[in-house]
Amino acid sequence: MLRLALLSVLSRRVTAGLTLLAIAISVAMLLGVEKVRRDARGAFANTISGTDLVVGARSGAIQLLLYSVFRIGNATNNISWETYQDIGNFPRVLWTVPISLGDSHRGFRVMGTSGAYFEHYRYARTETLQFDSGGPFVDVFDAVLGAEVANRLGYALGDKIIVSHGAGDVSFVDHDDKPFRVAGILRPTGTPVDRTVHVSVEGFTAMHVDWRAGTPMPGLAITADEARGMDLTPKTITAFLVGLDRKIAIFDVQRRINEYSEEPVLAIIPGVALQELWDLMSVAENLLRFVSAMVVATGLLGMLTVILSSLEARRREMAVLRSVGARPLHVFALFMSEAMVFALAGAAAGVVLLYVALLVGQPIVAREFGLHLPIALPGPGDWWIIAAVVAAGTAAGAVPAIRAYRLSLADGLSMRI
Amino acid sequence: MIVEIDRVRFAWKTGRRDILDITRLEIAAGERVFIEGPSGSGKSTLFSLLGGVVSPREGTVRVLQADISQMPAARRDRFRADHIGFVFQMFNLVPYLSMMDNVVLPCRFSHRRFERAQTRSGSPEAEARRLLVRLGLEPVELLGRPVTELSIGQQQRVAIARALIGAPELIMADEPTSALDEGARKRFLEVLSEQCDEAGASLLFASHDTRLGALFDRRISLGELNRNGTGMPGQTP
Numbered sequence: 001m002l003r004l005a006l007l008s009v010l011s012r013r014v015t016a017g018l019t020l021l022a023i024a025i026s027v028a029m030l031l032g033v034e035k036v037r038r039d040a041r042g043a044f045a046n047t048i049s050g051t052d053l054v055v056g057a058r059s060g061a062i063q064l065l066l067y068s069v070f071r072i073g074n075a076t077n078n079i080s081w082e083t084y085q086d087i088g089n090f091p092r093v094l095w096t097v098p099i100s101l102g103d104s105h106r107g108f109r110v111m112g113t114s115g116a117y118f119e120h121y122r123y124a125r126t127e128t129l130q131f132d133s134g135g136p137f138v139d140v141f142d143a144v145l146g147a148e149v150a151n152r153l154g155y156a157l158g159d160k161i162i163v164s165h166g167a168g169d170v171s172f173v174d175h176d177d178k179p180f181r182v183a184g185i186l187r188p189t190g191t192p193v194d195r196t197v198h199v200s201v202e203g204f205t206a207m208h209v210d211w212r213a214g215t216p217m218p219g220l221a222i223t224a225d226e227a228r229g230m231d232l233t234p235k236t237i238t239a240f241l242v243g244l245d246r247k248i249a250i251f252d253v254q255r256r257i258n259e260y261s262e263e264p265v266l267a268i269i270p271g272v273a274l275q276e277l278w279d280l281m282s283v284a285e286n287l288l289r290f291v292s293a294m295v296v297a298t299g300l301l302g303m304l305t306v307i308l309s310s311l312e313a314r315r316r317e318m319a320v321l322r323s324v325g326a327r328p329l330h331v332f333a334l335f336m337s338e339a340m341v342f343a344l345a346g347a348a349a350g351v352v353l354l355y356v357a358l359l360v361g362q363p364i365v366a367r368e369f370g371l372h373l374p375i376a377l378p379g380p381g382d383w384w385i386i387a388a389v390v391a392a393g394t395a396a397g398a399v400p401a402i403r404a405y406r407l408s409l410a411d412g413l414s415m416r417i
Numbered sequence: 418m419i420v421e422i423d424r425v426r427f428a429w430k431t432g433r434r435d436i437l438d439i440t441r442l443e444i445a446a447g448e449r450v451f452i453e454g455p456s457g458s459g460k461s462t463l464f465s466l467l468g469g470v471v472s473p474r475e476g477t478v479r480v481l482q483a484d485i486s487q488m489p490a491a492r493r494d495r496f497r498a499d500h501i502g503f504v505f506q507m508f509n510l511v512p513y514l515s516m517m518d519n520v521v522l523p524c525r526f527s528h529r530r531f532e533r534a535q536t537r538s539g540s541p542e543a544e545a546r547r548l549l550v551r552l553g554l555e556p557v558e559l560l561g562r563p564v565t566e567l568s569i570g571q572q573q574r575v576a577i578a579r580a581l582i583g584a585p586e587l588i589m590a591d592e593p594t595s596a597l598d599e600g601a602r603k604r605f606l607e608v609l610s611e612q613c614d615e616a617g618a619s620l621l622f623a624s625h626d627t628r629l630g631a632l633f634d635r636r637i638s639l640g641e642l643n644r645n646g647t648g649m650p651g652q653t654p
Contacts, residue, residue: 004511004514007513007514007518008513010513011512011513012513316508317508317511317512319505320505320508320509320510320511321511321522322470322494323468323497323503323505324498324503324522324523324526324579325494325495325497325498325499325523325526325527326494326498326526327490327491327494328490330526412465412468412470412471413461413464413465413468413470413503413505413591
């Protein structure tokens with residue numbers, strides 16, 4: 001019966017092809033949504049490790065996590081350098097790394113930090129940042145580029161770059177009086193680090209030394225060399241990362257920081273904030289899954305329509321099959337098999353389609369969204385989805401199959417036209 | 418006796434008027450019988466009954482001494498596959514199967530016919546080829562072509578080959594010539610009779626065209642046989 005079903009489907013190439021395509025697209029979409037969801041979670045979870053607490057001005061935990069670690073959105077407020085120093089001296093605090101944000105370079109965020117960043121930052125559980133060439137900042141006006149920044153903008157060691165004020169893609173005010181020199185280029189990490197221009201907090205301060213209230217002070221122009229001689233200790237920073245000597249102390253230190261009376265600050269545990277983010281996202285994720293599932297259902301409905309509409313024209317064929325000894329059950333099995341052929345071939349084509357789309361889309365997604373989608377074999381979750389689609393398609397085949405069964409019982413050998 | 422019908426009544430739906438009411442019908446082995454009757458006289462219904470697709474409301478239908486009216490549906494289906502070959506008016510072939518696959522189709526449903534074809538020619542395919550050559554179809558050139566591209570005359574001959582493969586004892590042809598022109602009709606009848614003779618099969622040939630009756634051993638008028646025939650257009654075209 002499977003062979004008959006296969007030949008029958010093959011004989012209707014155009015309609016069968018379109019039906020297959022509909023199923024394939026829906027399967028590819030369902031698997032694609034699942035993959036992006038999984039990979040996005042993986043990428044987010046892999047972005048920061050080894051950091052026990054992230055501290056910033058008091059706002060939402062998710063917001064703080066997004067702007068400090070993922071370079072998404074902006075800080076509402078800064079915290080003072082004194083607070084940073086103070087908390088750095090809390091017991092159990094092993095190290096702190098300052099983060100200053102707000103400027104950009106040709107669409108990439110510029111982050112002021114210290115040399116300790118390259119030492120303490122961890123991603124993908126245990127990986128440390130590695131220099132592809134050069135090294136950390138030495139001079140005030142040194143910059144370390146993420147792999148993608150260097151790659152996309154074609155920078156090499158020693159190149160001069162000019163930082164723009166503000167985080168937007170297009171900025172009208174450049175810090176063109178104080179160019180930075182590329183001192184180091186990092187290896188790719190698959191995290192937002194790749195898309196970041198790192199400068200020292202001192203360099204960050206120097207850029208703004210002749211600025212007040214977000215604009216250059218008229219008549220006050222301080223050159224880079226003059227700035228070098230000044231005290232460049234920042235007055236404020238955006239956030240800072242904290243490492244503790246004992247993990248068990250995390251909650252204690254977090255509470256102490258949150259109760260810090262000099263300034264309203266917020267300390268978050270990255271993993272906990274990430275979990276909060278997932279909880280927030282799960283509604284959207286489930287909606288997306290639901291929509292994809294509906295698209296699959298639509299594809300299978302299309303298949304049902306095609307099989308059902310062919311039924312009338314195939315009553316003669318059924319009578320012929322009955323005459324050579326096919327039982328009504330055979331006719332039932334023939335139509336079930338056809339649905340199964342559709343579902344199997346559709347799912348297979350969907351998988352192929354997904355991988356083609358991945359091959360084409362991978363660099364685009366990586367460039368536009370910074371999300372690396374690894375091309376890997378389907379995981380167990382994917383196989384479950386594929387199996388479910390094939391099962392649903394075959395089960396849906398029962399509708400035309402039962403109809404065909406009834407028709408073949410009623411028609412017998414008479415050739416109704 | 419290859420066919421024996423005794424006091425049979427049949428209605429397509431319970432409670433409806435009987436379409437067939439036949440007191441007695443006997444057909445001997447090897448006999449070639451012409452069943453004549455206008456549309457609606459119950460020819461196709463009679464064939465469905467003899468083929469075991471339906472069961473009579475009353476009475477017994479014996480084919481090859483077996484009382485098929487008492488058999489459960491599954492056994493009737495197997496019995497039909499084993500012992501009866503059918504040729505219909507038109508659209509005899511499964512459109513998505515090759516000529517070869519169409520001819521060997523009964524061997525896929527009947528082990529008996531598979532074995533008999535194998536004994537005769539070595540394999541069902543070889544037997545199909547032999548029959549097709551005998552029927553004047555040169556399979557070598559036609560085998561690869563879709564059956565839908567064959568002429569109606571050719572399609573009907575392929576249908577004969579399918580009915581004959583595996584040597585079933587009874588061949589039933591329901592208006593097999595009505596789609597053919599005069600010349601093709603004559604050739605078709607000659608080939609069919611010849612092949613049934615050669616295979617030793619009995620032939621039941623139903624048609625509304627009484628002129629064909631002269632070519633058969635015996636003619637039966639279904640209108641006279643069936644006490645409930647109406648002669649009105651009904652079950653079959």
